[in-house]
Amino acid sequence: MREQAEQQYDGRIQQHPSSPIHEFHVSAGSPSFDDKEALARVVAIDDDRVWLEPMQGGSCGGCASAAACGSKGIGTIANRLEARRFAVAGRFGLRVGEEVVVAYGEGKLVKAAAVAYGLPLLFAVVVAAIVQAQFGRDGLTLLGALAGLALGFLAMKAASSRLEAGGGLEARIVRRVGPATIPIFPTGN
Amino acid sequence: MREYLLLLVSAALVNNVILARFLGLCSFMGVTTRVDTAVGMGMATTFVITVSSMADWAVETWLLEPNGLGYLRTVTFILVIAGAVQFTEMAVRKLSPALFQMLGIYLPLITTNCAVLGVALLLVEGKMGFLQSTLFALFSSLGYSLVMVIFAGLRERLALADSPRLFEGPPLGFITASLLALAFMGFSGISA
Numbered sequence: 197m198r199e200q201a202e203q204q205y206d207g208r209i210q211q212h213p214s215s216p217i218h219e220f221h222v223s224a225g226s227p228s229f230d231d232k233e234a235l236a237r238v239v240a241i242d243d244d245r246v247w248l249e250p251m252q253g254g255s256c257g258g259c260a261s262a263a264a265c266g267s268k269g270i271g272t273i274a275n276r277l278e279a280r281r282f283a284v285a286g287r288f289g290l291r292v293g294e295e296v297v298v299a300y301g302e303g304k305l306v307k308a309a310a311v312a313y314g315l316p317l318l319f320a321v322v323v324a325a326i327v328q329a330q331f332g333r334d335g336l337t338l339l340g341a342l343a344g345l346a347l348g349f350l351a352m353k354a355a356s357s358r359l360e361a362g363g364g365l366e367a368r369i370v371r372r373v374g375p376a377t378i379p380i381f382p383t384g385n
Numbered sequence: 386m387r388e389y390l391l392l393l394v395s396a397a398l399v400n401n402v403i404l405a406r407f408l409g410l411c412s413f414m415g416v417t418t419r420v421d422t423a424v425g426m427g428m429a430t431t432f433v434i435t436v437s438s439m440a441d442w443a444v445e446t447w448l449l450e451p452n453g454l455g456y457l458r459t460v461t462f463i464l465v466i467a468g469a470v471q472f473t474e475m476a477v478r479k480l481s482p483a484l485f486q487m488l489g490i491y492l493p494l495i496t497t498n499c500a501v502l503g504v505a506l507l508l509v510e511g512k513m514g515f516l517q518s519t520l521f522a523l524f525s526s527l528g529y530s531l532v533m534v535i536f537a538g539l540r541e542r543l544a545l546a547d548s549p550r551l552f553e554g555p556p557l558g559f560i561t562a563s564l565l566a567l568a569f570m571g572f573s574g575i576s577a
Contacts, residue, residue, distance in 0.1 A: 234490045250490040279478065280489035300487055309425035312477050312484045313432035321435070321523060324516055334446070334515040341439055341519065349476055356481035365483045367490065 233299045233370060238290050245283045246290055246369070248298065284369055295373040304365060311355045316348030323347065389520060394572075396521050397528030402500050404532055404562075404569040406507075409500030413533060414558060418544075423537035425488065427530025431523065434501050437462075437469035438522035441505040442515055462505045500529055536565060 236248035290296065323344025328337040359365065402408050409430070416426045441462050449458055478485040504525045508518045539561050548557055 236490065279474070280486070282486045282490070298490060300490075303421070304487065305421045305425050308484050308487050309428040312481065312488055313428040313473075317432050317435055317523075320439075321519065324519060328516040337515045338439065338443060341515075345436070349480055352477075352484075353480040356484045360481075360483050365487055367486070 233297050235373065236296055236298045236367075238292050238294045238296065239281060241287060241290065241292060242283075244287070245285050246287060247281055247283050248296065248367075248369075249277060249281045251295065282367060284367055286369075288369060290369075290372075297370045297373060298367045299370045300365065300367060304359075307359060308356075308365070311352055311359055315352045315355060316345050319348030319351060320344040392517070392521055393524045393527075396524035397531065398569065398572040400525075401532060401569055401572075402504065402525050402529045404566040405573075406503060408503040409498050409529055412498055412500075413536065413562070414555065417533055417537040417540055417558075420534060420537045420541060423533040424530070427526075427533045429488070430498060430500065431526035431530055433466070433470055433473060433498075434504050434526040434529075435519060435522045436473065437466045437501055438505050438508055439515070439519055440465045440469055442508060442518045445509055446515075458509065459502070459506070462502055466501050466505065500526075532565070532569075536562065539565070 235251040237251055238246055239249045240247035284298070320341045321344070324337050324341035327340030331337070400406060403410065403413050412426060412430070417423050444461055444465055445458070449455055449461060454461075474485070477488070504522050507525075508521060511518065511521065513521060540558060543557055543561065552560075
């Protein structure tokens with residue numbers, strides 16, 4: 197299957213008009229991800245969708261998956277990773293435990309982070325500074341910061357709706373991860 | 386105003402969390418392979434450091450210090466930080482599931498980032514008012530984000546550079562980090 201894939205796909209990006217997966221890549225050797233890609237693991241498969249869990253790369257390999265973590269409960273790493281699971285429509289012939297590369301629209305991550313974290317923080321600090329300048333008391337400034345944070349979260353909700361309307365926030369599966377990256381073929385799902 | 390400008394230069398550059406205090410090194414090495422991920426991680430950490438510092442200031446000022454419970458500071462702060470992180474995730478998830486999903490894929494969990502606890506403990510040493518401590522936390526985390534983005538930009542270029550095979554990846558990353566730390570040492574002259 198893989199040999200056939202390597203023969204058929206020569207490394208250039210190709211498009212399949214009937215598939216919900218937009219890109220098919222083949223990259224030989226060690227995986228090289230561009231700016232908008234991330235790793236995820238298949239944790240469940242429904243009739244018409246695949247459930248994925250983000251793989252936490254980088255600093256600590258121990259938290260790579262909720263399934264690898266013994267302790268569960270509110271606030272634990274396993275619990276938080278479980279909360280980050282998401283679904284992608286289609287099955288693509290994937291099996292539970294397989295690793296795939298998922299992608300979002302380019303440049304969306306920075307915008308999403310700015311909206312989710314930047315806006316509430318900006319509101320909190322600005323309102324706290326105004327309250328401090330007006331009243332000069334720490335207790336009131338703290339209350340002002342909390343009120344600003346609440347306002348900021350409301351602003352975040354409004355801004356995120358606008359961002360969603362612009363599109364590009366939906367994850368799509370790009371390819372499987374293997375010893376050499378294997379393209380995903382449409383399976384008719 | 387001058388006081389706050391000095392606080393900005395001191396917290397973000399002279400006493401940079403990563404390159405002067407050597408905190409948050411795990412994320413510094415782990416999440417700096419791409420600039421956009423580093424920007425996202427910087428924003429997330431900035432939010433968590435600032436918000437948890439607000440809560441830590443309140444706990445320290447109104448609970449720990451008046452009751453002589455300073456020996457519980459580290460444990461309490463860890464609890465407060467974990468609560469702040471959990472609250473943030475719940476709020477983002479509830480208010481914007483699409484953003485939560487996207488950020489969850491790209492940004493690692495922040496609980497174990499020692500920079501968050503380090504800044505909170507530094508605030509106690511500083512004996513500052515609420516706004517000052519909040520701005521100190523904000524500026525410290527902006528310094529953290531600045532270094533993350535600079536380092537990610539350097540690593541993106543280094544990945545394309547023709548380097549000896551033995552030095553590829555983390556070894557070259559560590560050498561670059563040390564050179565960056567030396568460059569930031571230049572800011573310490575400002576405090577003299």
